[in-house]
Amino acid sequence: MKNLFVEDLRVIAAGLPSDPQEWPHIPCPTCKRSGLLVDSLAEEESPLSKSQQAGGFDWDPSYIHGKFHAVLKCPKSKCETVRLVGTTGHWETEKYGWDQYYEPLFFLPELPLIQDFGTCPLSVRDRIEAASAVLWVDPSSAANRLRAAVEELMNHHRVPRMGINKKNDEFRLSLASRIEQFSANRPDLSDVVDPLTAIRWLGNAGSHDTVLKVSDALDAVEILTHIIHRLYDTSGEMLIKKVEDVNARRGMPMSRSLDSPPF
Incomplete structure (x- = not known):
């Protein structure tokens, strides 16, 4: 039987896009059925990133990086709220030029790995x-x-x-x-x-x-x-x-x- 959670997690591991509305399905650890939705998202650019922007070297958006945290909620009100912490940066794409991404480091509670x-x-x-x-x-x-x-x-x-x-x-x-x-x-x-x-x-x-x-x-x-x-x-x-x-x-x-x- 195919593990659909693994398919979801592989997409998440590739990096979350800048627009939370475009984030892939993130399985709820409580009900294991619904996908988590972004309730709030906050990010902070690192001091090193800020200093690099002020430098006189050949700079591009790849030097912009920092940390973020998000609150994720399941559409089902009885399910537990999930906290996500990670890093953020920028990568170059053929279609949009430079685009921001979010890389997860911790989900609390952790995401499920196996459905049944x-x-x-x-x-x-x-x-x-x-x-x-x-x-x-x-x-x-x-x-x-x-x-x-x-x-x-x-x-x-x-x-x-x-x-x-x-x-x-x-x-x-x-x-x-x-x-x-x-x-x-x-x-x-x-x-x-x-x-x-x-x-x-x-x-x-x-x-x-x-x-x-x-x-x-x-x-x-x-x-x-x-x-x-x-x-x-x-x-x-x-x-x-x-x-x-x-x-x-x-x-x-x-x-x-x-x-x-x-x-």
Whole structure:
């Protein structure tokens, strides 16, 4: 199943345009259905930017930069207000010349990454939400937290964390070893082994000197979405039961009590 949130976040990561009316769909973290609207927007040019404009060198609008904060609200009044903080600058476009953009650094509360977790364990959800909290400011850390979600998946499937060496000493198993054990235990789920490994590689890269981009972390989210749907999505089973029930009744409506409304 396609993760529409990831598609939205990829557009956001490319930079928000100068006109808030043209901002892309920003998913509401409360209802996960509506898009957030800009209630207020304030920005401040940095002292360095101001001083560069007064300098005598070959200046252009790319030197104009600063910070901004915005208040975002969902059309549904019961949803939580979201605060957005980031940086602003200017880029050159073929159509309009120089144009301003806004680059997000923090959303509070964080934006959702996955629409439906099915029966996925809470511990896995917690790691994914932790990744969302740092996605924009530190995508390398976000990728590492998504790797931790895979560790939690292994825990849920009872893959041991510890091994015993020849000296009977305990040692912590690597995630690669745990994925191999998972593959041996569940040959019926062999199709998720490569996706699990891909998230492990991205998380490993985020743990070292490699500086990942938001798009890299979103790749991990997209892969993890596929894994979660494969392991914990029960909608297919429910649909099969519904089909069997309709066929058993030959399409006739279910019997209702006399007190039940006819709708």
